[in-house]
Amino acid sequence: MAAVRTRGEVIRHRLSVTAVLVILLITLAPIFWITATAFKPRNLATTMPPTVFFEPEISPFVKLFTKRSQLREPPTEEVYNAAPWWEKTVFDGGEKVVRSGRGEVQPSGYPSRFLNSLIVAITSTVLAVSMGTITAYGFSRFKVKGEDDWLFFILSTRMLPPVVVAIPMFLMYRAVGLNDTHLGLIILYTAFNLSFSVWLMKGFIDEIPKEYEDAALVDGYTRMQAFFKIVLPEAATGIAATAVFCFITAWNEYAFALIMTNRRAQTAPPFIPSQVGSGLPDWTVIAAGTFLFLLPVAIFTFLLRNHLLRGMSFGAIRK
Amino acid sequence: MTQIALHNINKHFGAFHVINNVSLTVEDTEFVVFLGQSGCGKTTTLRAIAGLETIDSGEILIGGKPVQDTRVEERDVAFVFQNFALYPHLTVFENMAFPLRAVRTPKAQVETTVRRVADVLQIGGLLNRRPSALSGGDLQRVAIGRALVRNPKAMLMDEPIGSLDAKLREEMRVELKRLHVEQGSTTIYVTHDQIEAMALADRIVVMHAGVLQQVGAPEDVYANPVNLFVAQFVGSPVMNVADVTLAEDAGGARVTVAGATQGFAFPSALLGQVAATGPANRPLTLGVRPEAVRLTLQPAPGAVATEAHIIEPLGSHDIVDFRIGDATLRARTKAGFVPGPGVPVWVTLDHSRAHLFDTATGQTLGIRL
Numbered sequence: 001m002a003a004v005r006t007r008g009e010v011i012r013h014r015l016s017v018t019a020v021l022v023i024l025l026i027t028l029a030p031i032f033w034i035t036a037t038a039f040k041p042r043n044l045a046t047t048m049p050p051t052v053f054f055e056p057e058i059s060p061f062v063k064l065f066t067k068r069s070q071l072r073e074p075p076t077e078e079v080y081n082a083a084p085w086w087e088k089t090v091f092d093g094g095e096k097v098v099r100s101g102r103g104e105v106q107p108s109g110y111p112s113r114f115l116n117s118l119i120v121a122i123t124s125t126v127l128a129v130s131m132g133t134i135t136a137y138g139f140s141r142f143k144v145k146g147e148d149d150w151l152f153f154i155l156s157t158r159m160l161p162p163v164v165v166a167i168p169m170f171l172m173y174r175a176v177g178l179n180d181t182h183l184g185l186i187i188l189y190t191a192f193n194l195s196f197s198v199w200l201m202k203g204f205i206d207e208i209p210k211e212y213e214d215a216a217l218v219d220g221y222t223r224m225q226a227f228f229k230i231v232l233p234e235a236a237t238g239i240a241a242t243a244v245f246c247f248i249t250a251w252n253e254y255a256f257a258l259i260m261t262n263r264r265a266q267t268a269p270p271f272i273p274s275q276v277g278s279g280l281p282d283w284t285v286i287a288a289g290t291f292l293f294l295l296p297v298a299i300f301t302f303l304l305r306n307h308l309l310r311g312m313s314f315g316a317i318r319k
Numbered sequence: 320m321t322q323i324a325l326h327n328i329n330k331h332f333g334a335f336h337v338i339n340n341v342s343l344t345v346e347d348t349e350f351v352v353f354l355g356q357s358g359c360g361k362t363t364t365l366r367a368i369a370g371l372e373t374i375d376s377g378e379i380l381i382g383g384k385p386v387q388d389t390r391v392e393e394r395d396v397a398f399v400f401q402n403f404a405l406y407p408h409l410t411v412f413e414n415m416a417f418p419l420r421a422v423r424t425p426k427a428q429v430e431t432t433v434r435r436v437a438d439v440l441q442i443g444g445l446l447n448r449r450p451s452a453l454s455g456g457d458l459q460r461v462a463i464g465r466a467l468v469r470n471p472k473a474m475l476m477d478e479p480i481g482s483l484d485a486k487l488r489e490e491m492r493v494e495l496k497r498l499h500v501e502q503g504s505t506t507i508y509v510t511h512d513q514i515e516a517m518a519l520a521d522r523i524v525v526m527h528a529g530v531l532q533q534v535g536a537p538e539d540v541y542a543n544p545v546n547l548f549v550a551q552f553v554g555s556p557v558m559n560v561a562d563v564t565l566a567e568d569a570g571g572a573r574v575t576v577a578g579a580t581q582g583f584a585f586p587s588a589l590l591g592q593v594a595a596t597g598p599a600n601r602p603l604t605l606g607v608r609p610e611a612v613r614l615t616l617q618p619a620p621g622a623v624a625t626e627a628h629i630i631e632p633l634g635s636h637d638i639v640d641f642r643i644g645d646a647t648l649r650a651r652t653k654a655g656f657v658p659g660p661g662v663p664v665w666v667t668l669d670h671s672r673a674h675l676f677d678t679a680t681g682q683t684l685g686i687r688l
């Protein structure tokens with residue numbers, strides 16, 4: 001593998017490595033800061049100059065998941081000692097965990113919002129990718145009357161910034177009772193992603209030689225079987241890449257989630273900053289919420305990284 | 320028993336007539352080769368037989384049954400694609416087992432069939448590999464293996480060895496012939512390589528612009544081309560052609576190449592045979608293969624004098640270029656027969672292997688001398 005390098009190439013190589021490192025540093029800095037803040041005690045989150053070295057603690061996460069209220073007076077020694085370790089961290093911060101009459105810990109709004117995010121993002125991704133794949137297959141393999149016009153129309157649905165239609169959408173959703181429902185958001189995000197999914201998948205399916213299916217047909221399979229046995233596995237790379245993009249879009253969507261939902265179906269993005277408003281802002285809790293929120297996309301992308309890398313070059317390079 | 324019959328099939332791509340009224344019968348166990356230039360419609364015809372393309376009109380019969388309206392998967396033919404079309408995500412074994420799984424063959428039988436065919440093709444050691452890890456020749460064997468496992472009614476092969484290098488092609492050619500002899504399945508084979516066609520075919524079908532030009536045994540197509548296209552397409556080096564005029568001369572016939580002062584002497588029977596097909600003074604084209612052109616280094620009676628121009632030594636023989644009138648002709652000689660360029664030579668033609676074509680229509684006059 002090691003190709004012979006000239007002196008000029010070595011220098012250029014070092015320069016580009018340096019450039020990559022600098023860019024990496026700049027892009028990772030905010031993520032580092034969020035992560036660091038998520039493990040800071042509250043009083044260190046907003047110091048000036050910023051605190052870089054500190055003893056990490058878990059209290060922001062405890063606070064993230066529980067309902068709390070301000071302590072008017074410090075807890076009695078007895079109460080403090082009887083509390084489990086995680087509850088103590090809340091006491092240390094001058095708050096107490098809210099319990100029901102039967103002593104059960106009351107959860108904060110975060111877990112349900114997180115779950116909503118997962119439900120909405122996963123479902124809409126599955127729908128957008130599967131519908132997109134089938135549509136793209138049709139466009140790629142069959143003569144469709146006015147194919148170019150249809151494809152342009154599909155693309156054109158992405159040309160308007162979605163927020164522009166937010167108010168009419170809100171009114172329509174209210175009229176049909178879709179606001180603040182999972183289904184409403186799922187439909188919305190599927191619609192956002194579908195055009196993108198069709199276009200991306202068409203590129204990938206166009207690259208799969210038609211002869212693969214022809215061979216399967218000759219071998220005695222139906223077109224449907226050929227689609228599932230040949231086209232889908234061959235398009236796995238494209239499906240993975242498309243799924244990652246769709247998932248990220250749906251997962252990060254903020255504007256519509258803010259307008260269309262408030263409690264039942266609210267997703268994490270509008271919820272996390274909303275915590276700022278209630279009482280004194282606790283930046284560590286917001287950072288903890290953001291930190292956890294970043295994980296699914298990171299994990300998903302990491303799992304599909306091989307497909308993704310191949311997918312990028314696959315779609316881009318044409319013979 | 321699988322006979323494949325095409326009756327007047329036609330196919331258009333838009334306004335373009337790809338298959339023009341093709342009729343052909345391929346007998347059971349016959350090996351027929353479609354030969355033609357790139358774009359003449361060979362692949363399309365083959366795909367039409369397999370059912371991968373619809374036809375506009377005509378009938379396709381496989382084993383006596385009309386199939387032009389049945390679907391691909393019901394026609395029970397095997398197709399070897401020009402680019403092999405092996406599935407990259409499956410191993411060699413799975414690729415070969417693929418057609419068997421379509422008809423839900425029991426597992427044990429899939430195993431034995433694939434192994435048997437793999438052994439025949441000498442790819443038994445590659446069964447666990449992916450197609451991407453195979454050489455061109457192995458890919459080709461796997462592609463043929465996938466066609467063989469099923470015992471199809473007919474094998475359709477679209478330039479299966481077109482992408483291999485010359486040496487491998489030669490090897491695979493022999494192997495294909497051996498396989499066909501062993502398996503005896505009715506085969507239609509597409510190629511644009513006329514040597515391959517000659518070597519493999521029971522019968523050659525020469526196609527041009529969607530029209531069948533000639534169907535016949537390789538020797539027959541080679542010896543008696545029906546028109547100028549076939550004459551120049553089949554055979555290597557290509558057949559010499561030259562515009563000629565025909566005249567009566569001293570009790571015989573004289574065939575003079577345009578622009579030449581001397582003509583070739585022919586038996587007088589030629590005049591009668593030409594007259595029987597139409598006016599003798601219409602434009603005619605002489606066709607003669609290089610091996611039917613004789614060169615001598617001394618003057619000979621009835622020979623046309625000229626000088627050697629270019630000599631291509633090909634080891635077993637030489638190809639010698641020379642000019643007569645406006646035409647450049649080539650002769651096949653013993654190796655080293657003509658010592659060098661510029662040497663005077665005398666040319667005579669083998670009358671029994673000379674052809675005359677009507678220049679306007681390109682059709683042969685069917686001269687037999």
Ligand SMILES: Nc1ncnc2c1ncn2[C@@H]1O[C@H](COP(=O)(O)OP(=O)(O)OP(=O)(O)O)[C@@H](O)[C@H]1O
Pocket residue numbers: 332337355356357358359360361362363364511
């Ligand atoms: N789907 C199609 N739509 C339009 N034209 C086509 C289509 N398929 C083939 N053609 C045209 O039909 C003609 C015949 O094609 P075909 O593939 O049968 O040629 P071929 O004889 O197999 O050539 P080659 O030796 O290059 O494979 C070509 O001119 C080609 O451009």
Ligand SMILES: [Mg+2]
Pocket residue numbers: 361362363401477
């Ligand atoms: Mg072809």
